[in-house]
Amino acid sequence: MHLHIDGLVKNYKDKAVLKGATFTFEQGKIYGLLGRNGAGKTTLFNCMARYLDFDGGRIGLDADDRADDPTAFFEGGGSHEYNESDIGFVFTQPHLPEFLTGREFIKFFIEINSERVANLLTVDEYFRLVAFDPADGDRLIKDYSHGMMNKLQMLISLYILKPPVILLDEPLTSFDVVAALEVKNMIKSIKKDHIIIFSTHILELAQDLCDEIVVLHEGVLRHIPADSIHSPQFESDIIRILSENNSSETDPTGSKNAAPLPIVGSLKAIAPLDQSKDGSATVSANESADGSAEKE
Numbered sequence: 001m002h003l004h005i006d007g008l009v010k011n012y013k014d015k016a017v018l019k020g021a022t023f024t025f026e027q028g029k030i031y032g033l034l035g036r037n038g039a040g041k042t043t044l045f046n047c048m049a050r051y052l053d054f055d056g057g058r059i060g061l062d063a064d065d066r067a068d069d070p071t072a073f074f075e076g077g078g079s080h081e082y083n084e085s086d087i088g089f090v091f092t093q094p095h096l097p098e099f100l101t102g103r104e105f106i107k108f109f110i111e112i113n114s115e116r117v118a119n120l121l122t123v124d125e126y127f128r129l130v131a132f133d134p135a136d137g138d139r140l141i142k143d144y145s146h147g148m149m150n151k152l153q154m155l156i157s158l159y160i161l162k163p164p165v166i167l168l169d170e171p172l173t174s175f176d177v178v179a180a181l182e183v184k185n186m187i188k189s190i191k192k193d194h195i196i197i198f199s200t201h202i203l204e205l206a207q208d209l210c211d212e213i214v215v216l217h218e219g220v221l222r223h224i225p226a227d228s229i230h231s232p233q234f235e236s237d238i239i240r241i242l243s244e245n246n247s248s249e250t251d252p253t254g255s256k257n258a259a260p261l262p263i264v265g266s267l268k269a270i271a272p273l274d275q276s277k278d279g280s281a282t283v284s285a286n287e288s289a290d291g292s293a294e295k296e
Helices: 041-048 070-075 102-112 123-129 134-138 146-161 177-193 203-209 234-242
Strands: 002-012 015-026 030-034 056-062 087-090 165-169 195-199 212-217 220-224
Touching: 002 041, 002 070, 015 041, 015 056, 015 070, 015 195, 015 220, 030 177, 030 203, 041 165, 041 195, 056 070, 087 146, 102 123, 102 134, 102 146, 123 134, 123 146, 146 177, 177 195, 177 203, 203 234, 212 234
Parallel strands: 030 195, 030 212, 087 165, 165 195
Antiparallel strands: 002 015, 002 056, 212 220
């Protein structure tokens, strides 16, 4: 299975956010999506999940592995139509009915999606899959921590609906060290059956969890060679890429199947890194591309 993105364009009024983004994602891999705040990562996810209309380009789900790149897929008759249910989206900010208990919510969700749920488990069994204490299932969601709410929405996508493509928008920001490790192991355990793409600002997390990394910068997607992910210069190389102007020296298609963006290991970081609360490096912030306060 492949997910093909071909020439994706998205504008907010007169501001171009996605400028022909092109890439192919493959089943069985975890992809890290890196980019500065405002680069358009959440916009890209919303377009992929059909929550947001885009202004140009195509997105297609190649369930039969007809092609390895977007051009071959679409020119060979591949469809850009797919069901919203094929994409699971775990939001940075959970959107859950806070007037229900966790148990009531999971029961209700299973009931209204019964035709899409295979190999049904009990609610407590589902809770245990995401290390969620069943006793907490009888508390109102409004009393849950952010991390507990995140576990519930992950439970829906990772273990109840099990869509072919799973999008995780900064999934580990609300978890403590133990819970974050549990979630990373969960993601790794299901990757063979899915295409998993998660956005993050934490470079060490991307190195630890990802099979491949894609950078969204200046509206296009850039593939980072897999053998560069664990190089000592990875951090400085990523910052260099995010500081470049795409008008020079880069392939405007951003295609994975074109020559990957060169990595120059000896360069120092041009743009400064922010520091997260645990001291890990993060890509520095920038103003939102569409002028809104939405976190990208």
